[in-house]
Amino acid sequence: MRNISDVIEQYLKQVIEKNEQALIEVKRSELANRFDCVPSQINYVIRTRFTEEKGYVVESKRGGGGYIRIIKIEFDHRGDLYDQLIEMIGVSLPQQAAENIILRLLEEEAVTDREAKLMKSVIDREVLTIPLPARDQFRARLMTAMIRTLKYKMSNE
Structure with missing residues (x-):
């Protein structure tokens, strides 16, 4: 059985998918x-x-x-996705953020399931055993190197 967080996430993603503008406004109390x-x-x-790693921007206004x-x-062009991810990565990347980026690449169909698994295995803290x-x-x-390779591969197809 899925937990409540999974159910809420699925619901919100479905609402976004149905909306032509790829955005929604919700009230926290109504969702609760x-x-x-x-x-x-x-x-x-x-x-x-x-x-952001998963491809969303969240804005919040508090109060009544x-x-x-x-x-x-x-993105209109997959190259723009790759550029945004490379910029987002910067000089340091925790494992969870890297996994979120890989998940996004998978959801955007920029990598195959096999490629995503390979990427995850390379960035795992059990493999990168340095402090x-x-x-x-x-x-x-x-x-960054893997995403640049994907971008290069795309531009040569």
Whole structure:
């Protein structure tokens, strides 16, 4: 059985998919009532499942008329996706952020399931057995190199 966080995430993604503008505005309290949970559960889902690495921008306005706006980042050209990911990676990349980027590449159909598994195996902390912060810096260089290779492959097709 799926947990409540998975259910809320699926619901929000379905609503975004149905919306022509790839964005939605929701009220935290209304979502909490809909799923019979506390508003902090909604915060958790949005904070962990709708991140920039996963292709979302979240805006929030607090107060009585407050809302949460979730925007799905879409690109006309796959090269723009690769450029945005490379810029986002920077010089240091924790494992969870790297896994989120790989998941996004998979969801955007920029990599196959097999390629995603290979990428995940390379960036895993059990493979990169060097101390922090060098491990996160090395992971960033590996991810950048893999994404540049994907971009290069795409431009030659």
